[in-house]
Amino acid sequence: MTLSRTDIARASLTDRYATGLRLNKEWAAQTARNQPELFPTLASGQTPQILWIGCSDSRCPETTFLGLEPGDVFVHRNIANVLHPGDLSSSAVIEYAVQYLRVNHVVVCGHTSCGGVAAALGNKNLGILDPWLFPLRQLRERNLKLLQSMPSEEAAGKLAELNVREGLNIVKQKSVVLNAIRERGLQLHGLIYDVGSGVLSELDTEDSEEVIRARLTAFHTE
Amino acid sequence: MAKPNINRYLRQSLDHIFQNNKKWVSSKKQTDASFFDKLSAGQSPDYLYIGCSDSRVPANEIMGLEAGEVFVHRNIANLVPNVDLNVMSVINYAVRHLKVKHIIVCGHYNCGGVKAALTPADLGLLNPWLRNIRDVYRLHEKELDAIPEEHARYNRLIELNVMESCRNIIKTAAVQQSYQENQYPIVHGWVFDLGDGLLKDLKVDFEAELANVQKIYCLSPGSNSEH
Numbered sequence: 361m362t363l364s365r366t367d368i369a370r371a372s373l374t375d376r377y378a379t380g381l382r383l384n385k386e387w388a389a390q391t392a393r394n395q396p397e398l399f400p401t402l403a404s405g406q407t408p409q410i411l412w413i414g415c416s417d418s419r420c421p422e423t424t425f426l427g428l429e430p431g432d433v434f435v436h437r438n439i440a441n442v443l444h445p446g447d448l449s450s451s452a453v454i455e456y457a458v459q460y461l462r463v464n465h466v467v468v469c470g471h472t473s474c475g476g477v478a479a480a481l482g483n484k485n486l487g488i489l490d491p492w493l494f495p496l497r498q499l500r501e502r503n504l505k506l507l508q509s510m511p512s513e514e515a516a517g518k519l520a521e522l523n524v525r526e527g528l529n530i531v532k533q534k535s536v537v538l539n540a541i542r543e544r545g546l547q548l549h550g551l552i553y554d555v556g557s558g559v560l561s562e563l564d565t566e567d568s569e570e571v572i573r574a575r576l577t578a579f580h581t582e
Numbered sequence: 583m584a585k586p587n588i589n590r591y592l593r594q595s596l597d598h599i600f601q602n603n604k605k606w607v608s609s610k611k612q613t614d615a616s617f618f619d620k621l622s623a624g625q626s627p628d629y630l631y632i633g634c635s636d637s638r639v640p641a642n643e644i645m646g647l648e649a650g651e652v653f654v655h656r657n658i659a660n661l662v663p664n665v666d667l668n669v670m671s672v673i674n675y676a677v678r679h680l681k682v683k684h685i686i687v688c689g690h691y692n693c694g695g696v697k698a699a700l701t702p703a704d705l706g707l708l709n710p711w712l713r714n715i716r717d718v719y720r721l722h723e724k725e726l727d728a729i730p731e732e733h734a735r736y737n738r739l740i741e742l743n744v745m746e747s748c749r750n751i752i753k754t755a756a757v758q759q760s761y762q763e764n765q766y767p768i769v770h771g772w773v774f775d776l777g778d779g780l781l782k783d784l785k786v787d788f789e790a791e792l793a794n795v796q797k798i799y800c801l802s803p804g805s806n807s808e809h
Contacts, residue, residue, distance in 0.1 A: 377684055377770065380629070381781060383646025388779030403692060403777040408637035410599075416672055418627035418653045423640035425649065427602025434637045435656045439671045449657045449668040452711040453635050456658055456695075465596060473622060475679065492671035549596065556622030558607040558649075560600060 398430065408434045411457035413450065413527065414469040415441045415476070419555045422469070426560075434461060440476025441468060442495050443527040451534070458536050464546060466537070468527040469560075470520040471553040477519050481507070496523055517552075521563060524550040528565055535581040620650070627653045630676035630767070632669065632747065633688040634660045634695065639774050641688075644781065653680060659695030659743065660687055661714050662750040670754070676767075677756040683766045685751055688781070689744040690774040696740050715739070718746045741784055744771040748786050752795045758802035761792065 391398060408431065412422045416437045423433050436453040443450055457463045470477075479486060480496035499522045500507060507515045528550050531537055540546035550563040567575075610617045629652040631641045641647075641654045655672040662669050676682045689696075698705060699715035719726055722742050729735040748771045751757055757767060769791070771784035796802075 377768075380645045380647065380686075381783060384644055384779075384781045387644065387646045391779055399777055399779050402638045406637045406694075416653050416655050416675075418625045419621045419650050421640075421642040421649050421652075421654070424642050425603055425606050426599050427606045428599070430638050430640050430643060432637055433640070435635050435640070435654075437654045437656055438668050439675055444667075447668055448707075448711055449666055452658045452708050455707045456635070460694075473624070475625075475675070488667070488674050489671050492667055547596070556618055558603070558610060558618050558621075560603045562600075 395429075402431055406431055406434070406461065408432055408457075408461060409464045410434065411454065411461075411463045411466045412436070412469065413441055413443065413453075413467065413531070414553075415439070415471055415474060417471060417474065417555075419473075420469070420471050420553055425553070425558060434463060439489065439492055440474055440480075440496060440523065441470055441527060442476070442492060442523065443468070443530040444495060445530050445533065454531060454534060455536055458534075458540050458546065462540075462544070465549060466531055466546065467549045467551055468524050468531065469551040469553055470524040470527075471555055472517055472520065473555050474516065474520050477516050477523065481512070481515060481519060495526065499523060499526060521552060524552065524563060525565060532567075532575060533579045535579060538576060538580050625650055625653070625680065627651050627676075627680060628683045629653065630673070630680075630682045630685045631655070631688060632657075632660055632662065632672070632686065632751075633774075634658070634690055634693060636690060636693065638776050639688070639690050644688075644774055644779070653682060658708070658711055659693055659699070659715060660689050660747055661711070661743075662687070662747040663711075663714050664750055664753070673751060673754055674756050677754075677760050681760070681764075681766075683768070685757070685767045685769045686772055687744050687747040687751065687770070688772040688774055689740050689747075690776060691737055691740055692776050693740055696743060697736065700736065700739070715743055718743045721746070741771075741773055744773060744784060745786065747771075749791060749795055752788075752792055753799040753801075755801035758792070758796065758800065762802050762804075 410433045412433045412435045414420055414422055414437050416439055422435060434457045436450055476493055477496060480493045480500055499519060503522060507518060510518060528548055531548060550565040551560050553560050631652050632655045633639055633641055635656045635658055641652055653676050655669055695712060696715055699712040719739060726735055726739060729738055748769050751769050760767060768788045769786060771786045773782045
């Protein structure tokens with residue numbers, strides 16, 4: 361019996377898939393050996409300190425590059441770490457993490473060489489991705505002169521940074537977050553991850569008193 | 583307002599993370615000097631992983647995969663709601679632009695989201711999101727009601743919720759069309775067991791599910807000529 365091209369393609373796919381499952385067994389055994397307490401503790405519940413909102417990009421595995429363990433970071437990752445005020449998925453994540461898990465830090469992290477950012481700096485129709493990338497195009501419009509004055513790689517870096525700042529603003533506009541900041545000192549952070557070096561850097565996202573007062577007046581609800 | 587000593591504690595705990603990050607970078611460079619140069623050239627992951635936001639289920643760690651190998655979306659209870667633009671844009675990008683070979687939906691036992699969906703409580707903003715899980719219960723009401731023990735019923739709902747997310751992925755035009763042309767991606771359903779760290783493969787029969795889904799949701803003209 362000869363194998364068809366499809367059979368061969370399927371066989372090699374199955375091998376890659378089997379690899380993932382095999383590596384899981386090795387990881388589980390190794391983790392149980394090195395940290396015998398970890399799995400029994402995890403089974404009893406989670407108390408992460410950090411909510412991480414980052415990009416789906418495969419080069420940005422947060423728990424790995426933060427050097428942290430299972431149980432440390434509650435995670436939402438989407439295309440280009442975009443936050444839409446009305447997006448139920450990210451809103452539910454933020455609500456659950458801040459209100460119920462009572463995390464101490466919320467991080468919005470962008471990164472260099474982001475495909476979503478590059479798409480928003482171009483003008484190609486991308487179907488269903490277009491409405492998702494809308495906030496990036498709005499930032500492009502609002503900062504058009506600045507972005508046009510930069511070489512393309514620098515412009516992409518700048519738009520990634522603007523997107524993190526805008527994302528943080530949207531997080532801070534949520535009443536559940538405003539309350540947690542005032543009542544128990546919840547901290548928010550904007551980060552950029554450099555995929556070319558693996559290094560994280562923190563943006564200065566401190567707001568003026570005036571901005572904070574205006575935000576509280578407009579967005580605080582009880 | 584927060585007390586200054588709390589702020590100092592929080593500050594320190596984040597500084598610790600930046601130190602960890604530096605350690606990770608140097609350990610990667612030690613094993614492979616060009617590790618980051620390769621990553622900066624672009625990504626071509628074979629896998630899209632859709633899992634729960636739960637901190638105990640980090641995608642790369644449980645699969646033993648490195649940076650660059652798996653594209654990741656995580657939300658509350660690994661749902662794939664048909665009208666959620668967030669997850670739909672992830673699937674679209676992963677299939678059409680990255681051409682991933684496998685899509686994995688990974689649930690986990692002890693899922694707080696699934697537990698909340700079984701609880702008679704008003705959770706405000708979370709209600710509409712979690713209602714998708716109650717819909718999964720309704721679709722499998724007979725099977726679930728026949729399980730007498732509560733914990734076993736809860737675990738089964740976690741598995742059925744993963745299967746439902748798999749079906750919703752198969753409904754998309756991107757997946758159906760790519761499969762017709764390339765014989766990939768293949769959709770898989772897994773459940774992670776927090777108690778021992780092991781993944782359970784629910785053994786989704788992708789071709790059978792595809793045929794089943796396409797009776798109604800076919801978005802790929804000519805693909806179901808054999809049925």
